[in-house]
Amino acid sequence: MSKPKYTIAVTGLNAIDSPGPGIAVIRGLKVAESFDVRIIGLSYEAMEPGIYLHNLVDKTYQIPYPSAGQDVLFERLTYIREQEEKIDFLFPNFDAELYSFIKLHKRLEGELGIKMYLPTLEQFEARHKPNLYEFGTKYEITVPFAQMIFSANDIHAVTEKMGFPIVVKGKYYDAKIAYNNEQATQYFNKISAQWGLPILLQEFVQGTEVNVCGIGDGNGNLMGAVPMRKLYITDKGKAWAGVSLDDKELIEITRKMVANTNWRGPFEMEFVKTSEGKYYLIEINPRFPAWCYLTVGSGQNQMEAMVNIAMGKKVEPFTDYKIGTMFIRYSNDLIVDIKEFEKISTEGEL
Amino acid sequence: MEKKLYERPIIRPLNTGLMNKYGNRTEYMPVTHIEGASVKEMLKKYGSPLFVFSERQIRENIRSAKRAFETRYPKVQFAWSYKTNYLNGICSIFHQEGSWAEVVSRMEYDKALHNGVSGDKILFNGPDKTDADLREAIKNNSPIHIDHLDELYRLTEIATELNVKPRVAIRVNMDVGVYPMWDRFGFNYESGQAWDAINKIMATGKLNLIGLHTHIGTYMLSPNAYGVAGYKMADLAIGIQQKFNTTIQYIDMGGGFASKNTLKGSYLKGTDIVPEVAEYAEAICTSLLNAGFRNNDLPTLFLETGRALIDDAGFLLGTVIANKRLSDGRKATILDIGVNILFTSFWYDHKISPAQEFGSHTEDTVLYGPLCMNIDVVRENVTLPPMNAGDNIVIHHVGAYDITQSMQFISLRPAVVIVDKMANPHLLKRSETLEDMQRNELVPEHLKHNKN
Amino acid sequence: MKLRKNVAISDSGFIFNPSTGDSYSVNPVGMEMLTLLHEGTPKEKIKSQIMRDYVCDESTFEKDYYDFTLMLRNYKLLEEDE
Structure with a gap:
């Protein structure tokens, strides 16, 4: 039987020093054994490297920033759909755009025939940083104790309960470790000035960071999971190198999360494993991480599996992966004709 | 050969990233008509700037809000929040x-009262009621x-004196x-102040306690908060029933539902993140229905929604006075619309549309108002097609608070019209005249001799 | 007033300054003015051509030409000896 050929649109082509996952996702799709692909790149800026990687991306269109609103985005995707014979599937890869794509889920499938495989809005909201402690309590996953505060006056009451050190976190970004109330107040002021309120005070957990890349099928089944530890980290905290781990307990925790929440779509879970061997969930990203090609390297092409699930194909869950598979990230200077930059800048497509 | 349409020449740097050509196209769709009435003709007839309301939109807003609540709860009553917009014509529609x-x-x-509302259908809120006001009520x-x-x-004393039970x-x-928690109005629930007030009312027996009212905040993006408030209000009402055998007739959940405007500093557009009225309705009605009222005791649900019912029905039309270039190279456009009539520009990034056709190129612009005051900034930064002096613009979502909070300052305030279902504009308020403004002014005799 | 000789103007409205590496986009009227400036056309000639081809009066042209060339100077696209 001949393989189907899917047209798949992918965002996050910014394979730069703090990379978006788009290129890794595309590499997984390109080596898929069950289908062929035409890749449509969706870019926000004219200098996202993926636009110029013609061996990976067949055609790129600029799309509006999420701040422009869903109607504008939908209108642009309608135009793109009209230029292409078909678009079977779309992979949003940025945190900031997920809200808009989740909201557009029904319209994209209903009106343009574009499928996606994403968490529900409830799942998306529930794992937000300020809600994560509640999320953990509800789904029986250990999350460091955290409390939202709106005023520096509340710090004392919280630290009395939690003790020191304590992590002072912004709503979206930034985290600092404070060892006394004065420091905590200082960080509160600094972070709230930049990222606004509330501020999260979180119990400090010491240990090793371990991550899991996986997919849930929306019915409580874990369809694939590869645990990884970062071996080397860039100054931006991004993985430079990592290795797949033999960690059955971590897989079980992941399975429980997916079973209890009926998680649908890809995810990256970040944990801290303490010296006593206890796992604390720090963050859930509702998308594939930039290191997701490691899943392909260790025998689970999760991107391929996800497309097949969304296409209604019968997909068996991955049960195995190659332990000890490493990835080492490298950067590369692409030579680009300025004509190409001109084209994407003035016409919005290349 | 026919001459081509002229558009001011613009050049903009490309490699600064951020905004791309496909950024905000829809925002730039020209808005030439409002509910079928021509923007240019209305400006010609009533002057610029001009507030325009859509009667169809107002009726649709209130009807769909009522539907959202009445399909979920048996007894619902809306009360129009006068401070949001108290033009008599607008109030009359509600x-x-x-x-x-x-x-x-x-x-x-x-x-x-003047608008014909009978006294028993006016809810008198707020911290400022004089003895005379209380007597009138x-x-x-x-x-x-x-x-x-x-x-x-005070009320207890007046009731005693008049021998009535208000x-x-x-x-x-x-x-x-x-x-922030709105704890400046009313009595606090958690600290027991609310129960203290209830006990005092029940102990004297001079007042007829028929309702409980709350208003948890403004531009609330979380329907859940209303759910929490609903439970706490129901808890009080059921407590009163048990303790005093008195049935609370209504629970007033106030207002505060967000409108589709975009708050300054918000990354996503208001239209994308603001909950539908149905989501607020679901949270409120579920909390009341599940609170454990005996069936006949279910109180009437009052709602004082203002902003969410009127904001998107109001437009402000205006004219470009001039373009200039600031010292740092930024483009500035001066409008005849100032912050004195667009008070909400202090917290919203209003959607702004040109009122005529234009090309596909855009530029970043600061929009200033006409006042000779540094604070008069309508939008700090907006991407718009190049506009010439005399071109018109439409500012969206100005139905709530802009009329009631407008200031007479430096220039006279504009007219307000409403477009009916047949696309006909009708005056709701004439533009101010110098005479209107000076009507209450007096010049003492000894100040009347002018040397010039 | 003259545009730097090495500034590249492409039909799509894409402008590239090879001396600085900056690139810009212009709209159609801007494109026409730039092309004329690039050819060394004097201002009076540019004016008559724009007013011949577009619905544009003299004062509008004067105002916009002044502003446009101010931006060109700002972006260092004009010859220094101006």
């Missing part, structure tokens, strides 16, 4: 649609929402998990 009046001052109270049998203990004592509710504030 009263035609069955809304009562919710007022927070004697001026608003008298306005509601008692005379008209209006529900008085008590804000503080001083008011409670109908009252108490305003309750509470922690619903949102910040």
